[in-house]
Amino acid sequence: MAIGPLSVSLAPYVQSSKTLLKWVQPLANWYANASRYRQYGFKYDDLLVEENPTVQRALGRLTPREAYDRAYRLKRASHASVLHAPLAKDQWTKPEEDVRYLVPHVTNVVAEDAERAKWDNIVVKKH
Amino acid sequence: MFAARVSAARNVQRVARSFATAVESSGVKVAAVDNNGPTSSLTVLVKAGSRYESQAGLANALKNYAFKSTAKRTALGTVRESDLYGGVLTSTLGREHLALTAEFLRGDEAFFLDVLSSFVTSAKFTRHEFQEYVAPLIEGDAAAAASNPAILAIELAHLIAFRQGLGASLYAPSHPHFGYKDVQDYASSVFTKDNIAVIGTNVDQAKVTELVNKAFASASSATGPATSASTYFGGENRIESSSGLQTAFIGFGTTGAPSAEVATLAAYLSPSPSIKWSKGTSALAAAIPEGASVQSVYLPYSDASLVGLLVQAPTAAGVKQAGQAAVQALKKAASGVSQEELTSAVAKAKFAAASAADARAGLVATIGSKIFSGSDLSVASTLSTFDAVNASAFSKAASSLVSSKPTYVAVGEVGSLPYADELGL
Numbered sequence: 297m298a299i300g301p302l303s304v305s306l307a308p309y310v311q312s313s314k315t316l317l318k319w320v321q322p323l324a325n326w327y328a329n330a331s332r333y334r335q336y337g338f339k340y341d342d343l344l345v346e347e348n349p350t351v352q353r354a355l356g357r358l359t360p361r362e363a364y365d366r367a368y369r370l371k372r373a374s375h376a377s378v379l380h381a382p383l384a385k386d387q388w389t390k391p392e393e394d395v396r397y398l399v400p401h402v403t404n405v406v407a408e409d410a411e412r413a414k415w416d417n418i419v420v421k422k423h
Numbered sequence: 424m425f426a427a428r429v430s431a432a433r434n435v436q437r438v439a440r441s442f443a444t445a446v447e448s449s450g451v452k453v454a455a456v457d458n459n460g461p462t463s464s465l466t467v468l469v470k471a472g473s474r475y476e477s478q479a480g481l482a483n484a485l486k487n488y489a490f491k492s493t494a495k496r497t498a499l500g501t502v503r504e505s506d507l508y509g510g511v512l513t514s515t516l517g518r519e520h521l522a523l524t525a526e527f528l529r530g531d532e533a534f535f536l537d538v539l540s541s542f543v544t545s546a547k548f549t550r551h552e553f554q555e556y557v558a559p560l561i562e563g564d565a566a567a568a569a570s571n572p573a574i575l576a577i578e579l580a581h582l583i584a585f586r587q588g589l590g591a592s593l594y595a596p597s598h599p600h601f602g603y604k605d606v607q608d609y610a611s612s613v614f615t616k617d618n619i620a621v622i623g624t625n626v627d628q629a630k631v632t633e634l635v636n637k638a639f640a641s642a643s644s645a646t647g648p649a650t651s652a653s654t655y656f657g658g659e660n661r662i663e664s665s666s667g668l669q670t671a672f673i674g675f676g677t678t679g680a681p682s683a684e685v686a687t688l689a690a691y692l693s694p695s696p697s698i699k700w701s702k703g704t705s706a707l708a709a710a711i712p713e714g715a716s717v718q719s720v721y722l723p724y725s726d727a728s729l730v731g732l733l734v735q736a737p738t739a740a741g742v743k744q745a746g747q748a749a750v751q752a753l754k755k756a757a758s759g760v761s762q763e764e765l766t767s768a769v770a771k772a773k774f775a776a777a778s779a780a781d782a783r784a785g786l787v788a789t790i791g792s793k794i795f796s797g798s799d800l801s802v803a804s805t806l807s808t809f810d811a812v813n814a815s816a817f818s819k820a821a822s823s824l825v826s827s828k829p830t831y832v833a834v835g836e837v838g839s840l841p842y843a844d845e846l847g848l
Contacts, residue, residue, distance in 0.1 A: 299537055356551070357550070357551040359550070395681060408497065408499065411497060411499060415499065415503040416501070418503075418507075
C-alpha cells in the first residue's frame, strides 16, 4: 500500500508482482471502460481533482499543446453533457491514448513541497 | 586582526604558495594556490564562452541555468544546503570561458566541488525551470545590457572587429529562438573533459585532485566544439540608444597571443590618475573636456586582443572633442614615445597585471587564461614578459596596430555623434 500523489493507491503493490498483475489487469481494464469517461473523450488525468495548489502548480508545467488539448477535451465533453449523450464512437479515447500525462508532474510537485518542508524544519547539529 | 585570531598551529602550516598544473587521468586540469586566507574557493572553468555557442544567446542561457536541478539535488536543495555551509555560488560568462565558482570556508571543498561538478555532469535542464527561472534571467541580462551604452559599445565593437567567434555577444537577443532542449544540446557538446579545468584558491592541491578524479569520472570524453582562429576585420558602426551617456569606442585589434607591448600601449593611453582627485599626468587627460570621460580598454583573449579607448560624455559634441583627443593620443603612441613615458607605462601595466592576480577573481582569470594552453601558470611568468618591452618593440607594436583598420562604434544619438573620419581615424 502506498500513498499516491493525491490519494491512497494499491497500484504500485499490484504492479510489483507479475502474477497479481496478470489477474488484476483485465479487471482494471473492464472497470476503466465501464466508468465511461473514455466515451466522453476524456483521458484519466483530466478527471484529477485540480482545485488544490499542488495540481495547479503541476498544470502550470504542461506544454502549451498539452494544455490546449486538455481544454479542448473538457469543452467537447461539456457539450456532450449538454446533449445528455456520449460522443460518437470514433471520438472515444482509445486505451493506448489514455496516457497519464499529469500525474508525473503532480508527483514531482508533491516531492518538491515535501523537500521544502524538510528544509524549512531542518535541525542542524554541529559536532 | 585575523593574525590574532588564527591559532599558532595553523600559522605553521601552509606557508608556501603552490602554482602547479596537473592533467588528471580523467583529463580535467587542476590548479591550486594557497594564500593562507580564511576562505577557499573552487572555480570550474569550462571552455563554453559565447565564442563556442552554436546559436546567439545559448551561452548566456547555459550560464543562467547554473545550480538548477541535477540528478543529485534539486535547485532548492542546492541553495539551502549551500546556505547551511555558508557558501556563495556564482556563475559568470566570458567570451571564452564559463566560470562556475563557489566560495566557502576552509574544509568544505568536498561538498562544493560536488555541487559544481553535478551541474557539469548531470544537470536535468527541465522545461519548467527554463520557463520559470531561466528565461526571466536571460531577459533581465539582456535588458540590463541594452540600458548601458558602454556595454552596447563593447559588444558591438567585438562584433565589428571579430565577426564570428569572439564577435558573438555575451547577451541573448531580445527575442531568443531557442528552447530548453537547445541549451541541453549545447551543454552536452561543451561539457567534455578536455574543456574543463578546476582552479582552487586556499585548497590543498592533492585533496582537490583526488576529489576531481571522482567527481568528473562520468563526464563525456568527446572533443568539444571546434572554433576557427580569430581574424581581425575592423570597421565602423553606430546604434541608437536613448539611455545613459553618449558613447564612442575607438580601438584596434590584433591576432595572436596577448603581448606585453599591447598591454603597455593600453596603460600608456590610459588617462586615469593614480592619485584620487587629480586630473592625471598624461596629455590625453589634459585634453578631455569637462564632464567627458575616457577609459582605456584592454581585452586580451587566447588568440586575439582588442585594445582602445571608450569615450563617454553627456553630449555628442563632448564625445567629438574627447574622441579627437583620444585619436591624437593613439597616433602619438604609434609615432614614438620618450623613454620616461615608456618606463612609466610599463610599470603601470605591470602593476595592473600584478594587482589583478592579488584578488581571488583576478587570480582565477590569470590562471584560467593559461591553463588550457598548458603554459606556465605562475604570476611571475606573466610579469616577466613586461621586462622585455623596450622602445623599439613598443613602437613597432603600436604602429602596426594603429595602421590596421580601426574599429569605431558610436552609441547614442546617431544623428549627432561623430563619424570615424571626423575624429581623424
